[in-house]
Amino acid sequence: MRNTRVEIGSDRRDYISRWPYSYKRLLKVQLxxxxxxxxxxxxxxxxxxxxS
Structure with a gap:
């Protein structure tokens, strides 16, 4: 139980560190x-x- 909680925490940190890149990519696609x-x-x- 404690192990999954740690994994979720590290996943979230990983996602936040990758967020600017994916955000820029999304912005580029929208543009x-x-x-x-x-x-x-x-x-x-x-x-x-x-x-006409």
Missing amino acids: QAAIEGAYANLANAFGVVLS
Whole structure:
């Protein structure tokens, strides 16, 4: 019982030490998705302008 508690504590410490990296990675993915979404919106707007 005491052993599992120690493992959970070390897991949490490990997760906190790795947190900045995963957070930056998540932020980068979100930024990429936002940029792709903006390009898609621009392409749609140009498509509407060209077709009308």
